[in-house]
Amino acid sequence: MPDDTFKEFVPDQLGALPELRARAMFGAHGLYAGDRFFGILDEGRLFFKTDAVSAADYTARGMGAFTYESKGKVLTMAYHEVPPDVLENAPELIEWARRAIQIAAIKPKTKKKSVRRGS
Template identity: 30%
Template sequence: MDAEGIRELFAGIMSVRVRRMFGGHGIYDGGSMFALEFDGEIFLKADAESESRFIAAGSYPFVYVRGEKPFAMSCWRLPEAAFDDGGMLRGWAELAVAAARRRGAARPIRRPGSSPRSRPR
């Protein structure tokens, strides 16, 4: 799925910004990445509060392999039925945007010029 296809998918519910990354696309609502597209599939951000809904819907997480080791990200596949049901797509997208915002709120604020690896002395 290309960037225009992603924008068309979400057009009825929100305006999204699409950015190439991971060999796919990051999908943003404002400054929050709430979804990603990889190999034609859409994966939505989930967290401890929302992950059980994805599991109940029969979804699965985005997994990539680095070296020989698989890593699961906190993004779960958009349930197939949501591609044809705007109301269902809206519900899943809102769930993902909320998870992305909670994750963003939990991150510490970095001062300009500071390194994420620097430690106070």
Template identity: 35%
Template sequence: MSRQFADHLCDMLSPLGPVTARAMFGGFGLYLDGLMFALIAWDCLFMKADDGNRAMFEAAGAAQFKPWADKPMVMPYWEVPADVVEDGAELCAWGRAAFDAALRTHRPKRAKPSHSAGKARP
């Protein structure tokens, strides 16, 4: 997996805001405002999809991200067509739709219980 490819995509997506790439599981997660909205695996870009933007991926004939070939599990990320990856404006439009999907599906982390709760003070 190429850090150079990840950095290139971050640059292309920069009109959306400060996009960063974090290494994960042999690939990269792409983040904007702390939310992962895309991932890079096998030198392919996948973006987050939900009911609000899944149709654009399906219309393009995109494949859903399947992390293991021998297991039926799929994740809510879809491959971005090569012609979209090569067109900066189009890539940003798809990136915005993916980020919006990440916002819609984001579940805030639950607060960890305080260890001091219920303890007597000395």
């Protein structure tokens, strides 16, 4: 499916989600539900935000993580490609999207910086 058609198809499939919008970013498009960044549209593929538990569902179906190259290194993000059969089934796709939105709402734990005291 050509990329422009795909960029129209995915929002149509996800039309039941509130406050859905796509925004151009780094040659791809980010999907947002309100202020929650939960998906990536890139080169005719859809990726959803994952955590350790949900990523297993994607990898069990043969789907990989979103990767990109920066400064000669390949970096992997916590987004996995949505299986084609899920993509074609709007009700199921919406369920997967809702799970991705919930994951996107969880703030990552940040390490506390230790305070060094002068001697």
